[in-house]
Amino acid sequence: MNDEEVAATMDHCITTLKDGIGSTTLEQLKYLGGGEVLAPELLELTPNYVERAIPTEFLERCLLDADGGIKKGSKRVIVTGMGGCGKTQLVRKFIDDYEDSFASVFFIDGSSKETIKRDITEHVRALGGAHSQKSFEECMKFLSLPVQGGERLLVIDNVDDPNINISAFFPKWRRGSVIITSRNGSHGQLSPLSHLQLDVMSLNESIDLLIRGSGGIQLSAQHSEAASKVAEELGYLPIALVQAASYIYRTECSADTYISLLRTSRQRVLSDPATSQIDMRYTTAFAAFDASYSILPSKARLALHLLSFFHRQRFPIDCIGFDAVNGFSSDIRYLDRGEESERGRECLKEIFYSDGMWDPAELEYIISSLRSHSLITVMPTEITRLLQMHSLVHEWARLRVPGTEILRFQDAAIRFSRSGLVTSMGDDARE
Ligand SMILES: Nc1ncnc2c1ncn2[C@@H]1O[C@H](COP(=O)(O)OP(=O)(O)OP(=O)(O)O)[C@@H](O)[C@H]1O
Ligand SMILES: [Mg+2]
Structure with missing residues (x-):
């Protein structure tokens, strides 16, 4: 410490810390900052997306005017339903269709408080240098401010942990849209009139999904009948249908063979992951249920x-x-x-x-x-x-x-x- 060079370096460091950065909180250090923060990536929409008219129209009615513009005011839609019934994909499709109508779309992983805070912070920081050091609280305040020439859409996806108080993460904005997806039906209380209880697919949607996903099943009446049997066996649950379609695609078996396999080796077939799909949260219906079982x-x-x-x-x-x-x-x-x-x-x-x-x-x-x-x-x-x-x-x-x-x-x-x-x-x- 007596060495002149060491003392000078120490002085320099202290001055830099004092003048250059100012105070910083632990909260700020926790999340990545700096000029080039990238927003969290948007989950992929499945290439074999099957349109679901009734729930789609519900979402549109809650958020859009009759002329297709965004409704005024602060809006919330809560989408709930069992694991793998298609909540996330439905909302993802809505984003695809309407993202140009919003000033920005924030897609947040709602699986824990930590992921919600992290994603909101990163989305705001990614808006540009002026925001790159904002803490989570500052980001929430910023989100509550009006946006010039439009409004924001905040999607908090997969809020499945019953211990998360999700309303604490709603921006206090006068104009803006929030969509929540969750397995927890009681979140519907947050907005009973715009609560979409998403069910499994209809028979026609299921057949459509099986035919598209498996590539091999042709649309002849005979195959469509076999596809409807597969759909019935799997209770019309999208994640299970994708799993079946992936199996049929990979093994090139017919829908009839798949049904026989389901009857003889059910557990084994239902444990076979949907490998031909990209970006699935879970690759089998049972894995989706296991996530709930674990908590x-x-x-x-x-x-x-x-x-x-x-x-x-x-x-x-x-x-x-x-x-x-x-x-x-x-x-x-x-x-x-x-x-x-x-x-x-x-x-x-x-x-x-x-x-x-x-x-x-x-x-x-x-x-x-x-x-x-x-x-x-x-x-x-x-x-x-x-x-x-x-x-x-x-x-x-x-x-x-x-x-x-x-x-x-x-x-x-x-x-x-x-x-x-x-x-x-x-x-x-x-x-
Ligand atoms: N409309 C659809 N068209 C085609 N495939 C779909 C559709 N909806 C869902 N799927 C398929 O089912 C899988 C599960 O869907 P999704 O992740 O949306 O379910 P979820 O209800 O959000 O489930 P979780 O409660 O586990 O989050 C998707 O990965 C996709 O492959
Ligand atoms: Mg989901």
Whole structure:
């Protein structure tokens, strides 16, 4: 330190830090800054995109005037639906069709708070040198300002984590559009009138997708019939249809052969990734569901295992409560309860009891967790609420039951069905 050259260098560094950059926050250092920030890349639109008239018109009605211009004011559209039903692609197509009408389009990865902050910051910084050092908070303030000659579109895609408070990321602008895509239907509360609950494809859309994606299936009446059988087997779910089309394209098998394969080697065929597609978030329907499974609360996972042993439709939710208050032992017809029956009871208690007691709130929590990932839907009826699952979700849920646990859940399902409530209020239990 006594060396003159070292002292001079130190002085120089301190002056540079003091005068040249000024203060900087940790938040600023966290994201890439500088003059040449590139905006996050826009996800690709699938080359085999199939037009979906009804949901597309819904999006257009929410955001556009009758003359095709952008509506005035602050607008929000929430698109929700099960994994792989086509939410992201639908919105991506809207961007393709209308991006010229907006001053800028920000496409944000909504999978975590971190990715949302990162992408918003990078989009704003990419607008030019004047913004290149803005912190996330500064970017949000900037976004709230009016834009000359137009407005911005902010798409926050795949907001699937129920712990994200998405409204915290809405710019407080007077004029602008936000589109959210999520598996979580409860986000619809953010804008009930512009909530699009996207379902699986129609039969014609599914056939169209299979024919385009597989290249080999021709449009003759005969092939179209085979394609409709494949679509039906796969529950018209776009991601599964793409997977099937990719398999048919790669192996050059016919749609009829594919159906036979599905019937004989279902698990293997459904685990085969769609390799002929680019930029898919998940390459199999099961991988898309696995993403939800990995963040499900443990009790919801157990309930999913149990439900996989019942019929996939018309499971009467409220009969759980009737049986639970009696310790899952309301069965007076069967005197011999046996070890298996006891194991089943314990399993049911583990799922639906909280601290050793029946707690209806626990059941509601489980149902809402499963719904928030669109793994189930609930249909209210006069007698009870009926729980339903998509056919592929149901098959996948059964596969997720660990091998060592199968008997336990089977016993629980039998124990539960014996109460008679499942059969009297809903459909027959499978076991
Ligand atoms: N309209 C469509 N035309 C053709 N293919 C489609 C269409 N919609 C979806 N797909 C196919 O299905 C796959 C899944 O679609 P997408 O990613 O949009 O589903 P998602 O509902 O956003 O799913 P996730 O909840 O996992 O984000 C896409 O990668 C694409 O290959
Ligand atoms: Mg998506």
